[in-house]
Amino acid sequence: MTAEARARIDTTVPARNWDRVRLSLVAPITIVVVVAIVCIVVAVLTSARRADEVALDHERNLLTRSIADHGERILRELESVASTAQAYRSITLTPDEEWIQRRLGLWLNQFFDHDFVFVANSSDKLIYALLGHSSVDPRWFNSILPELAPTLNFVRGRTGNTPEKAVRVASLRQKDDPKFGTRVSLIQQFLGRPAVVAAVLVLPNDRLNDGGDNKIAPIALTVRFIDEEVLSEIAGRLQLANLRKIGSTEPVPDGDNSLDLTDAYGHSLARLAWTPRQPGAEVAQSVVPFIVVALAGFALLAAIVFGYMRRTTATLAANESSMRYLAMHDSLSGLPNRNYFSDRLEALIRDIQNGGAPAAVFYIDLDHFKDVNDTLGHPVGDELIRNVTLRLRGTLREEDLVARLGGDEFAVISNLGTDTLTLQRTADRIIASLCAPYAINGHNIVIGASIGIAVIDQRTDYGRAADIMRYADMALYRAKNEGRNRACIYDAAMDADLSNRKLLENDLRRAIECGELQVHYQPIVNASGERIVGVEALCRWPHPERGNIEPAKFIPIAEHSGLIIELGEWVLRRACEEAKMWPDITVSVNVSPLQFRRLDFVDVVERILTETDLDPRRLELELTESTLLGNVETAEVAIHRLKAIGVLLALDDFGTGYSSLAYLRRFPFDKLKIDRSFVRSIERAPDAAAIVHAIVGLGRGLGMKVTAEGVETAEQHLFLRAAGVHSMQGYRFGKPGSPALISARIAAPAAWRSIESDAAAVVG
Numbered sequence: 001m002t003a004e005a006r007a008r009i010d011t012t013v014p015a016r017n018w019d020r021v022r023l024s025l026v027a028p029i030t031i032v033v034v035v036a037i038v039c040i041v042v043a044v045l046t047s048a049r050r051a052d053e054v055a056l057d058h059e060r061n062l063l064t065r066s067i068a069d070h071g072e073r074i075l076r077e078l079e080s081v082a083s084t085a086q087a088y089r090s091i092t093l094t095p096d097e098e099w100i101q102r103r104l105g106l107w108l109n110q111f112f113d114h115d116f117v118f119v120a121n122s123s124d125k126l127i128y129a130l131l132g133h134s135s136v137d138p139r140w141f142n143s144i145l146p147e148l149a150p151t152l153n154f155v156r157g158r159t160g161n162t163p164e165k166a167v168r169v170a171s172l173r174q175k176d177d178p179k180f181g182t183r184v185s186l187i188q189q190f191l192g193r194p195a196v197v198a199a200v201l202v203l204p205n206d207r208l209n210d211g212g213d214n215k216i217a218p219i220a221l222t223v224r225f226i227d228e229e230v231l232s233e234i235a236g237r238l239q240l241a242n243l244r245k246i247g248s249t250e251p252v253p254d255g256d257n258s259l260d261l262t263d264a265y266g267h268s269l270a271r272l273a274w275t276p277r278q279p280g281a282e283v284a285q286s287v288v289p290f291i292v293v294a295l296a297g298f299a300l301l302a303a304i305v306f307g308y309m310r311r312t313t314a315t316l317a318a319n320e321s322s323m324r325y326l327a328m329h330d331s332l333s334g335l336p337n338r339n340y341f342s343d344r345l346e347a348l349i350r351d352i353q354n355g356g357a358p359a360a361v362f363y364i365d366l367d368h369f370k371d372v373n374d375t376l377g378h379p380v381g382d383e384l385i386r387n388v389t390l391r392l393r394g395t396l397r398e399e400d401l402v403a404r405l406g407g408d409e410f411a412v413i414s415n416l417g418t419d420t421l422t423l424q425r426t427a428d429r430i431i432a433s434l435c436a437p438y439a440i441n442g443h444n445i446v447i448g449a450s451i452g453i454a455v456i457d458q459r460t461d462y463g464r465a466a467d468i469m470r471y472a473d474m475a476l477y478r479a480k481n482e483g484r485n486r487a488c489i490y491d492a493a494m495d496a497d498l499s500n501r502k503l504l505e506n507d508l509r510r511a512i513e514c515g516e517l518q519v520h521y522q523p524i525v526n527a528s529g530e531r532i533v534g535v536e537a538l539c540r541w542p543h544p545e546r547g548n549i550e551p552a553k554f555i556p557i558a559e560h561s562g563l564i565i566e567l568g569e570w571v572l573r574r575a576c577e578e579a580k581m582w583p584d585i586t587v588s589v590n591v592s593p594l595q596f597r598r599l600d601f602v603d604v605v606e607r608i609l610t611e612t613d614l615d616p617r618r619l620e621l622e623l624t625e626s627t628l629l630g631n632v633e634t635a636e637v638a639i640h641r642l643k644a645i646g647v648l649l650a651l652d653d654f655g656t657g658y659s660s661l662a663y664l665r666r667f668p669f670d671k672l673k674i675d676r677s678f679v680r681s682i683e684r685a686p687d688a689a690a691i692v693h694a695i696v697g698l699g700r701g702l703g704m705k706v707t708a709e710g711v712e713t714a715e716q717h718l719f720l721r722a723a724g725v726h727s728m729q730g731y732r733f734g735k736p737g738s739p740a741l742i743s744a745r746i747a748a749p750a751a752w753r754s755i756e757s758d759a760a761a762v763v764g
């Protein structure tokens, strides 16, 4: 797989998933939480502000009330001294200056801290005044009399001149007071300073309601400035911080509470300011840490949750990615699997349709892999697949796509070039690398590989990936039929060929079932050609409609479809039965690699020999070199078992396969059969003659008999005889014929001798 494809699979999935989670979960939760937090903060701040406003109002009310109480207290203090019988006596009846000075003046001044104390007669004339310790000039008193007028007028019942508010306040406070109208205290400006001015009639309590006395009784007045001392006392009582007087027009400092001190006329006397208690702010302040902690906690929690979610999403995405990877890859080899390959092939076809560079699909099938699996076990088979994968990767370029389609099937997409030469060279390289021996778990394993190639270019009749794979499969089929370990390139004729093969396969199945097949025998003669020493059983298929079909056509179909097992067994049984007609010669039977690799093959041979009662020494099994490939060890075991039974073994078509000296030494063959392609060429090609000499030398050297196949001419016969071949087979000595024909020839050897004399004539 290319790095780009891998990246496509691996990275987009986590990002997409996290985006999805973020949109569907994280975003709404975050919005809800943020809105909730904002609401809580706003609620806390609003309630705090409201609590502060209430507290400010409350403080102002308390202060107003306290100042009024202060006025009332001044009045009571004055009353406690002036509205007594003693005062009445000392002031009105028998004036007692000393008592006035000591009890009224000093008492009020020194004990109650009143600033001024006056006593005025019914004409509002000053009869006594105390300012500190000294008396007051009556003229001065007259000058300040207007400032004292409101209180005097009230007490005298001259309410018409009394400020309405003062009356109202006094009425409210004193309406149930039996002494109402005989006493009053007002807050007002006095000598330019805010003060409480209080006045009472100097009468004993029991005479206070006597309306007549109001007009004539002296009046005691007292003044107490609302100074720092008073304010500090009130502040102490009300627990107001920093209570002070500021100018009535002076702006109130930020954060301070204030109260305008007004007189009974509503005139501003002064402005009181203090640092308010702000319970709301305090609450807010005390709540803020909790909110901050809660926010921090939430943020931490959110971070943990989101982190966890992110990790979980990443894990899920990674799992998804690895599942997708697994779904698209073969776990054993790590290569892309059939699904992935098909996807890429579809994409490639579209790409080429749109003008992309042509490419080729190589469909690779391993030969003998199943045997390795069956005989050496799956661990070895798995290891073999991994080795094959490595070799494929090593042979191909990085940009070529290598996939395992299943079992022993691999596929490659390559755009290296689509000309026949390049394709064939690439295929040859693959085959050469896959066919070299593998050393796995101490086993020496040789397998083969066949390749079908399908080209996808502008001329391709575009279809789906499945069509391209079908083309490649047909080419692979052809490659296998042409002898394996080779590659074939698909061409349109293969389509027809394939359907023809399918038809033939069905016919062959029926032919085997109905006993339509026959066995013909071809004589194998001694070197001089005089005597038949054996016969080779060759299968024949007289097709009811198509006439005789050659083994070269139907044997590959039988092998490909698996019918060869039944067919081979049938031929073997038939040959063993018929061989009994010719007791002095051997009968050779061809064994397909598929038959030989079956684990029960030797048992089958043994059983047939027993059942047909044929001497095993008269049966010769012909194997080709490809039969021995795959698992050499198992082949060796089977061969030794066959030898032990007494069956003869011939290595057929020698020279066309691997011709490995190692095989010859390892397997105890009785005979080598030189392939007819060499025999055919000995007259024309000197190297073919040399090869024949070499093979004969090799066979003889290893103690084997050598048979030459396809001997057609007298020259070939003489050459081979001179070369030291032990026996010969070919049209020169007889074509394959019916058992009856063979019986006839064995019975009448004269016919053979005439052929022999022909050969002598040619040589002579």
Ligand code: C2E
Binding pocket: 522, 537, 538, 539, 540, 550, 551, 552, 555, 568, 571, 590, 591, 592, 622, 652, 653, 676, 709, 710, 711, 712, 729, 730, 731, 732, 736
């Ligand atoms: P083979 O085992 O090498 O058999 C020899 C083939 O060479 C036979 O072809 C035979 O007719 C042919 N032949 C013999 N002498 C001459 C000659 O002088 N000139 C020419 N041109 N050909 C000659 P046949 O019968 O067509 O069989 C072809 C192949 O089919 C056999 O090659 C064998 O591999 C396979 N075969 C035939 N019968 C069976 C069978 O029953 N089982 C299996 N597994 N394979 C079979």
Ligand code: MG
Binding pocket: 536, 590, 622, 652
């Ligand atoms: Mg043969």
Ligand code: MG
Binding pocket: 652, 653, 673, 675, 709
């Ligand atoms: Mg042969």
